[in-house]
Amino acid sequence: MFEAQTTKSGSVLVSGASIAGPALAYWLDRYGFDVTVVERAGAIRGGGYPIDVRGTAIDVVERMGVLSQLRSAHIDTRKLRFVDADGNAVATVTPESLSGGVTNRDIELPRGELSSVLYDLTRDREVRYRFNDCIDALHDDGAGVDVRFRSGMQQRFDIVIAADGMHSNTRALALGPEAPFNRYLGFCFNLFSLPNDLGLSHEAMIYAEPGRLAGVYAVGDSPTLLAFLNFATDEPPFHSNTDVDRQRRRTAKIFSHGGWEIPRLVAAMQRADDIFFDTVSQIHMPRWSSGRVALVGDAAHAPSFLSGQGSSLALVGAYVLAGELAAHADPVDAFASYERIARPFMESNQALASREGGTLLMPRTQQELDARNAALAAMQTLGNAPSYSEHSRQVHNSLRLPDYSRWLREEQRK
């Protein structure tokens, strides 16, 4: 039997507690929904690679009241140093000149820190978290969704939202398997950490050969560096993303030769116990909902890290989805409205990755590498960003947030 769920505006199950999940939970709770978040991991995962909050997403975190808290976690990466095989600088530029971001407005912080801030916000409220569990089956009968969890528990909710990332299992249950929605961008990445023996601080060093990219990222003054060994391949190894040893061997073989610090990075990767391997892909869905189940964040429209916009899109999507659910009695109408408002913004941000991100960050051929070096040199000499970064800036800010404040619970209106 399914356990009945008490409702305020309605009961919502959110799958995933990274960025989109807790942000959505926060807003839904403020609009009077009864919110449960289920997360596969045992706890909020701290640390991680740096992500960005910029453009329209700055307005979202400001409305959530955490802007200054996030600002104090800003890691302040000051330069990106592109080097040649001998470690000599090809060009040194600011992160903003590449991303189109805005110095002193954008925030860069480890993904896990943003998650923790959002989680803490919701913990102070009435949001329930269920860690170490996930959805095994869904049945949407038009009036509600019966959910069976891996733990064996069964419960009925008015609405279910997939915020469980690019490889969302909730999306697979409601809208089908990932393959037709995954747009592979031709690269794989391999992230891991190593001791900061290079003495770097607030900077990244990046070395490219055609089809191969190696680098280290000094997150603030951290004693560890985040390293990456990324490579181009036409054959995406989707089938073995979770087989870490296989990916370790494959990456070591691809980087068995090369300049700069590649041998040292390969040795560190062989020892690392925190390898994160995946394809560089986007998610493109023909629709973001099916009945009473909807998608938010990477599950709906992962833009890939080449855009640098995934976290900002997750925050903006969560804000709009919660607001539209508050504004409509019927979730199906709310989902349609959410998609109408947010889709153009999400798609134009996704397009940034294919427009300049690919060739600039991951040149595949010597010709692309030469073009990248020329573009970087121009950025450095001119001291200002080329026109595509102005274009990126416009896209980052291209959604004007709707005002949903009249739907806030009476006692929470300011």
Ligand SMILES: Cc1cc2nc3c(=O)[nH]c(=O)nc-3n(C[C@H](O)[C@H](O)[C@H](O)COP(=O)(O)OP(=O)(O)OC[C@H]3O[C@@H](n4cnc5c(N)ncnc54)[C@H](O)[C@@H]3O)c2cc1C
């Ligand atoms: C290497 C890398 C670098 C990046 N760099 C940047 C950057 O510079 N700037 C930027 O803005 N973005 C960046 N991103 C993208 C950014 O991390 C994502 O876009 C963002 O985290 C999306 O948030 P999300 O909440 O939608 O999904 P995710 O962060 O992917 O979170 C999904 C959550 O769901 C949980 N989960 C998964 N499956 C289940 C399940 N079946 N049941 C329950 N829970 C589940 C996961 O444990 C996780 O907590 C980068 C991503 C990667 C991989």
